[in-house]
Amino acid sequence: MPQPNGYSINSAPLDKSEDIEPLIENDAVPPQCCSARLNLAFLMFLGFAVVYGLRVNLSVAMVAMVNTTDPKPSQNTSIIHACPLPAGSENTTDTFPQPEGTPQYPWDSETQGWLLGAFFFGYLCTQIPGGYLSGHFGGSIFLGLGVLGTAALTLLTPLAAQMGSYWLFALRALEGFGEGVTFPAMMAMWARWAPPLERSRLMTLSGSGANFGAFLALPLTGYICQTLGWPAVFYLCGGAGCLWAVFWFIFVSNDPRTHRRISEEERDYIINSIGSQGTGHGWSVPVLPMLLSVPLWAIIVTQMCSNWSYYTLLTSLPTYMDNILHFDLQSNGFLSALPYLGAWLFSTLSGVVADSLIERKVFSITNVRKLFTLAGVLPASALLVAVSYAGCSHILTVTFLTLSTTIGGATASGVYINQIDIAPRYAGILLGITNTFGTIPGVLAPIVTGYFTKDHTLAGWRMVFWVAAGINVGGALVYTIFGSGEIQPWAGTKEESAEAKKDRSRSIST
Incomplete structure (x- = not known):
């Protein structure tokens, strides 16, 4: 039985009894190797590697920036560590030595939580405007300026x-303000560049x-x-x-029609396979239908x-x-990074x-999107719970965290x-909307974590x-029930609406 959503968004309308075929046959598809669309994906890959490096570097640097994890302990009490300190470090007052003259600051856990979450206050503000403007003008200028700023x-x-x-x-809030346009701009660009x-x-x-x-x-x-x-x-x-940013502005174009180095074969393939959906949406957008769209709200809640x-x-x-397992700063950064290596490989695959x-x-x-969402969320959540019971075992903690984030890449x-x-x-604007809501946890999670872990105990973590x-699993269930992969009625172009009317007229006449 043919799938209702089809596989090419501008393929000719077919009778429901016919099989749905891709618009472009496999032997007519230009190779991806060294193609303009693959080069664009690689430059985007590097761009997001940079912006996420800019986003997370404070998480590790914070350990070195503060002169202690609890700068103001009570005078008559000693700090009780959840896990035993490494041998020889019990009497060490400077766990993370810095080059001479490097400043350190007396920020407590609550202050650190606010600083780590500050980025997302600015990030929230530019998601929707960035997506809207990228959908109208094209995303390359917004993505480039977002990273550069x-x-x-x-x-x-x-x-x-x-x-x-x-x-x-x-400053961190301003950084988030600049970076907020990047992911919506990416989505707006792929709407014009990515064959279905x-x-x-x-x-x-x-x-x-x-x-x-x-x-x-x-x-x-x-390091x-x-x-x-x-x-x-x-x-x-x-x-x-x-x-x-220099390479981005030299080599990238908003649209395959205006790219200076794309082959004619690849340009025609991209334009023909995407069709009228690969154009800007103009100044007007169907705001009310978007707000009433159940599949869109399913994405919002799940993200x-x-x-x-x-x-x-x-x-x-x-x-x-640092606080629980007492890794030194260099080991801390390496072990904190392992989960993201697995997620990178798993998401690409x-x-x-x-x-x-x-x-x-x-x-x-529809089923592919739901399958990969469930496959990424359910095992990852179970492994995250397992971390909480790994206690002071370094091996189990790192293993569970790495597997959880790796599988979550699906x-x-x-x-x-x-x-x-x-x-x-x-x-572009839809990703701006979903990312705006999806960024709220970026503001709240570090603050909530700081509240739960102010005593540095295993129970708090x-x-x-x-x-x-628990929150992760709840979102996956919502998406499984309400998610969809079909183009929504309010998202069609004038050309598609006209074609649909012609089809209905032909059906009536016959």
Whole structure:
């Protein structure tokens, strides 16, 4: 029985009894190797690696920036450690030595939580405007400026920290403000660049740069902090972002029609396979139908729930490695990075498998998105709970965390790219909407974690992991019930509406 959603968004209407075929036959598809669309995915991959490095470097550097994890203990009490300290470190007052003259600050756990969450206050503000403007004008300028602006502001981090925690909070919020446009701009660009049968692999490849960036930034931050001092982290990361922006503005175009180095064969393939959905949506968007769309709300709820666990680990895992397991700063960064190496590899692989299942008509787009969401969420949540019972075992903790985040990478081919399935023309603004709601956990999770873990106990961290896992599973169930991969009625173009009317007229006349 043919799937109702089809596999090419502009294929000719067929009778329901006919099999749905791709618009472009396999032997007519230009190779991906060295293609303009693959080069775009690779540049996006590097861009998101940079911005996620800029986002997470404070998580590790924070351990070096504060002079103690509990700067104001009571005079008549001693700190009780949840796990035993490594041999020879009981009498050490400076666990993470810095080069001479490197400043450190007396920030308590609550202040650190607010600083780690500050980024997301700004990040919330530009998601929807960024998606809307990217859908109208094209996403390349917004993605490029988003990365460049965030990188330039990162260079000011040491100065802001020296001026005080309020200044650093404001700077991180401004960085989030600049970076907020990047993911909506990416989605708007792929709406014009990604053929329907290649969406999963191209989008997961480019988006997996986020996990790769976290994987690189976490250990490198620890190493740089110990060798050059924590201010060097922000100078080097900011400089890398500025360098990337140069290549982006030279080699990238909003649309295959205006790309200077694309082959005619590839350009025609992309334009013909995407059809009228690969154009800008103009100034007007169907706001009310969007707000009433059940599949869109399913994405919103699921991303909010899934992001709670993701942001909890992204911002607080280095603190857990420090306060509970007492890893040194360099080991802390490396072990905190392992989960993101697995997620990077798993998400990229999931994109290839998802496209294959859709192209071979094994499952509909709807079922593929739900399958990969459940496959990524349920085992990952169970392993997250297992972390809370690993106690002081370094091996079990690192193993469970790595497996949890690795398997969670499968959701990259599920709910996280579903916006482009249900409304390709409006994918940028839809991702802006879903990411705005999905960023709320980025604000709340570090604050809640700081509240649960203010006494640095295993019981407090157990609450952190249980809450994250429970919220994650709840979101997956909502998506399984209400999610969809079909283009929504309000997302059609004028050309598609006219064609549908002609089809109905032909059906009546016959």
